[in-house]
Amino acid sequence: MTSQRAQLRPIPPEFFSRDPREVARDLLGKLVVRRQGRHRLVARVVETEAYLGENDPAAHSSSGRTPRNEVIFGPSGCAYVYFIYGKYYCLNVSCEPDGIAGGVLFRAVEPVEGIPTMAKNRELPDFPVYRLTNGPGKLTQALAITRAQHNGMNLTDRTQSLYLADDGFPRPRIRTTPRIGITKAAARKLRYIIPDNPFVSKA
């Protein structure tokens, strides 16, 4: 699964102005591109979860708009980064048109470019590559994504230090499973994975 030389085309805003379930599915195989100083970090999306807005009890937006979650109520294609468990950041992209809540959580990615820098960011250089980014808190650490720097950033703009891209990777096989780590609406199958990919988070 490599594509070092392929051209990276930013994903247009319309892609995200849809139901989060469609966006979560279609994001599998796409790329997260992060410019960190002189380094370029690229990773392929292999696991996502859809959060549906005010009718989804598990979603942050379910109890209405707050300063914390306002990005997922805003225009589509923007980064919603939140802080959790006193230690970790999680990366989402806002979906649906402006004014409607909805988002997709990035749960796992496969490193494609800049692996040494990702390992350095993780501060665990001895870890095998597959453990660098196989979880939502891990991938933000590996890609040095923070709320202060990236929350609200337009991920459809290739001039930003973080954006989403398509390199023409063929549409992968996809499987849906229940979401992970939640207690409300836990039975709904809104997690999307590339089956058998070693970079998918466990469980």
Added chain:
DNA sequence: GAGGAGATCGTCT
């Protein structure tokens, strides 16, 4: 390899 407990703090009640 599986399972359980603790860490740690921003956000909302």
Added chain:
DNA sequence: GACGATCTCCTCT
């Protein structure tokens, strides 16, 4: 004042 869209370490098998 309680909780959480998590991770790592430790113990046991």
